[in-house]
Amino acid sequence: MNIIPNHKGLFGNFGGRFVSETLIPLIIELEKTYKTAKKDESFRKELAYYQKTYIGRSSPLYLADRLTQALGGAKIYFKREDLNHTGAHKINNCIGQILLAKRLGKNRIIAETGAGMHGVATATVAARLGMKCVIYMGSTDVKRQKENVYRMNLLGAKVVPVNSGKGTLKDAMNEALRDWVNNIETTFYIIGTVAGPHPYPLIVRDFQSVIGKEVREQIIKIEGKLPDILVACIGGGSNAMGLFFPMIKDNTVRMIGVEAGGHGIETGKHAASLNGGVPGVIHGNRTYILQNKDGQIKDAHSISAGMDYPGIGPEHSYYYKCKRIDYVSVTDKEAIEAFKKCCYLEGIIPALESAHALAYVTKIAHSLSNKTTIVINMSGRGDKDISIIREHS
Amino acid sequence: MKLNKRIINCFEQKKRAAFVTFITAGDQDYEKSLTLINSLPKAGADIIELGMPFTDPIADGEIIQKSTQRSLKTGQNQKKTLELVKAFRLFNKKTPIILMGYYNPIYRYGIKKFIKDAKNAQIDGLIIVDLPPEHAQEVSVPANKQGIDFINIITPNTNIKRIPFIVKNSSGYIYYISINGVTGGSVPIFYEVEKAVKLIRKYTNLPIAVGFGVKNRNSVKKLANISDAVVVGSALLKQIEIHCYDQKTAISNVLNLTSRLSRGLVKI
Incomplete structure (x- = not known):
């Protein structure tokens, strides 16, 4: 069993980094930053601090x-x-990723959300670290999860409804990826689950x-x-x-x-x-x-x-x-x-x-x-x- | 590796930069799409990039997204796209056809079978947006064996150290994306494109095509001076979108725009 992905980010035949060339340098940079951070005592301390005092672990x-x-x-x-x-569990990952964003010097956070829990968790940590935040949410989900939309607004995030497709999580993720391609200099994409291009599945797994x-x-x-x-x-x-x-x-x-x-x-x-x-x-x-x-x-x-x-x-x-x-x-x-x-x-x-x-x-x-x-x-x-x-x- | 003669000839015979048009296969419907690509070479297209529609085109802006949806609604799929090229080849043996799109429809079709059928349809090259050189050998190796070029992408964000790795795994031409963004987006900054093209030339003899955000004759002219080919897509498909209720006008407008823009290509 390969519990560590190989140099191409593959678990067996699954995973990898099937993204357009524009994003490749970003995910390589993220992988490097994550590797360094993981070994860095101050990063671990900071993460542990937020886990205990902010998440309540x-x-x-x-x-x-x-x-x-x-x-x-x-x-x-x-x-x-x-x-x-x-x-929800989502914040375990969000707090970890936003600390990586900080290390990378990014000040704008984007994320996709389905039920809104990952969106709320992302908006929360963005507020806590004083970063700009844009959440992509399918228009169907915006309707069925109104409370969470308002919650994100209160937390200072902009929620962008996505109309393409059926207006659910997949479509929100497409739009978040497009935003990222358009704003590579400033933006960090906090992916909410163990998916996306390597190293995201690994990073999210570790934080969860x-x-x-x-x-x-x-x-x-x-x-x-x-x-x-x-x-x-x-x-x-x-x-x-x-x-x-x-x-x-x-x-x-x-x-x-x-x-x-x-x-x-x-x-x-x-x-x-x-x-x-x-x-x-x-x-x-x-x-x-x-x-x-x-x-x-x-x-x-x-x-x-x-x-x-x-x-x-x-x-x-x-x-x-x-x-x-x-x-x-x-x-x-x-x-x-x-x-x-x-x-x-x-x-x-x-x-x-x-x-x-x-x-x-x-x-x-x-x-x-x-x-x-x-x-x-x-x-x-x-x-x-x-x-x-x-x-x- | 077999070399694709059609693409080589296209660049060798031209005393100016080549004009590349991107059209989604099956936009409007199969017949209209065939009419359009049959007419594109005469209107000024030297190479046709034919989009293979996919439900989730993450590197595309709104215009190509909508084009893709129109195409999928009419039941377009990989098989029909290959048939379209076969039908085109009955009357045109010269114009290179490059299939462009995303990996999943090819993966689902079966890579081996797809390459075999693509060769059969006389496809000249492939551009797969979400298949970077790290993974591309899954497709590029069998494609090259059949004389189908595998065209890789370089962007303003590509690290200089990556360029040798990318060009080494490329054939046909290099597709330089002029902006960090999705298709149909902001206008490229010419002196930066020029700098990038010059840099890429240090690493490869392959022709360099420039695309993304090319909207008017002036841009075509400027880019033609500094590269080997200029790609226009969204601007053409916009015409189909505007005239979606009048398909004849849509086709004639795309052709008119093609001929207007291709006249922007000056001698180099």
């Missing part, structure tokens, strides 16, 4: 007692990334790995052993990679990534790139993609804006191919059921994205013994999704 590992009882099987823990500042590192220590303290199963939802796959990666070499730990099954894989209306896609090249990397037989990218569908993306991080494609991680999917409907269950059983309103991971666990928990421990990444809070749930009730 570490996040708790919480025993979901009533859910465990209700399902009657495996012991279920939540990794509470929803308790982070800005309400704080999740899995904490889980490792926490669960050993509580249970005296590593968890049996890790479960996380996957859109681009950053929260999953953050949870999984620090235990990827621990062969006893089973890992399950849950894709958005939308109306069901068989309907074609879903966002399950691994379960319903084929390899291709988009947004700077080679990975599994939803596409038609002509190689045109298909629109994804998910009730959850954060998972409404036709690609997936290339490292996930690699682990799928070499079978280290299992990738499954749940439907919109199953995610909504799990969302509600979590609310009334645990008093926790989960993000619709995280509800996908929950939904899969509700399917398997009863068939496992009470000695089995499962850790679900509660990747975000669900306040942003309340109106969507109301519409579907």
Whole structure:
């Protein structure tokens, strides 16, 4: 297993830097800066400082007692990334990347966003470091995530609605990449997931790995052993990679990534790139993609804006191919059921994205013994999704 | 490596810079697109870059994005684009045709099969915007074996140390993108383009084409003086966009503009 990408940025055959020549010097510069920063004690200290005092790390590992009882099987823990500042795991990555932007002397930040959580986290860290910030968001998502749009505005960011395509995350990413090409001197692009041209998948994985590192220590303290199963939802796959990666070499730990099954894989209306896609090249990397037989990218569908993306991080494609991680999917409907269950059983309103991971666990928990421990990444809070749930009730 | 004669002849015979037109294959529809490319050489196009439409053209500005969408709506795909070139070759053996676009439609088609079919259609070269030299050998090696040139891009942002690496892996010509930006964007700064072209010439004997942001005859004239070819795309496709409800006017306007702009090419 190659857990470090090769000199071309490839994990096996996936990843790479499939971008136009204009961007190549920028990503080479970023790679160099990141390598230096990683070894630099002052960078690590600064990152640790923000993680502790600004994000509020570490996040708790919480025993979901009533859910465990209700399902009657495996012991279920939540990794509470929803308790982070800005309400999701996204800020782990944003704070790291903006510190790299500062080292590179850039003062303008751009980002794409789907549900708005990455946009909010980016706008937040840009405000904190006093940088200009422009967020690209598909016009469909602008409509379904109004609160987050206003939140970004309050934080001083400009939100640009993107009308091309279906107006979702993919289109927002296209537009952010175009902005970057047009403004290379001043601008740093904070990619929100473990995708994009190398070194982004690696950088985002490293900054998100704080999740899995904490889980490792926490669960050993509580249970005296590593968890049996890790479960996380996957859109681009950053929260999953953050949870999984620090235990990827621990062969006893089973890992399950849950894709958005939308109306069901068989309907074609879903966002399950691994379960319903084929390899291709988009947004700077080679990975599994939803596409038609002509190689045109298909629109994804998910009730959850954060998972409404036709690609997936290339490292996930690699682990799928070499079978280290299992990738499954749940439907919109199953995610909504799990969302509600979590609310009334645990008093926790989960993000619709995280509800996908929950939904899969509700399917398997009863068939496992009470000695089995499962850790679900509660990747975000669900306040942003309340109106969507109301519409579907 | 086989050399592509059509491209070599095109540059050798010309006593002036070549005029390169970019058109999206299947814009309007297949038939109109064929009519247009059949007429372009007579209007003044020395080389035709034919865009392979893709849903997510990240290096393109609004005009080419819209052109791509119009084309995809009519059901254009890689197979039809190759057929278009085959049909064009029935009456034109001379004008080089370069397919330009993004990697995924080729990757999905299957690289081996694509190169075979492209050779069959008498394609002369490929420009794949999101396939930098780091990864290009996946395509350039089999393409070169079949006499299809692989044209690489250099931009104002390209580090000087990269230039030898890029030109070493190029054939046909070098595509110098005159601005740091997407297609149809800001106007290039001529003395900077001139400096860059001179610099690239130190590393290669390949002809150098300049494109992006070329909108009028004056720009064509200035760029023709300092390079081997001038590429115009968005300005032509804009005509199709404006006259999308009157396809005949759209075609005649593109041809008129081609002939007006190509007359800007002066002797060098």
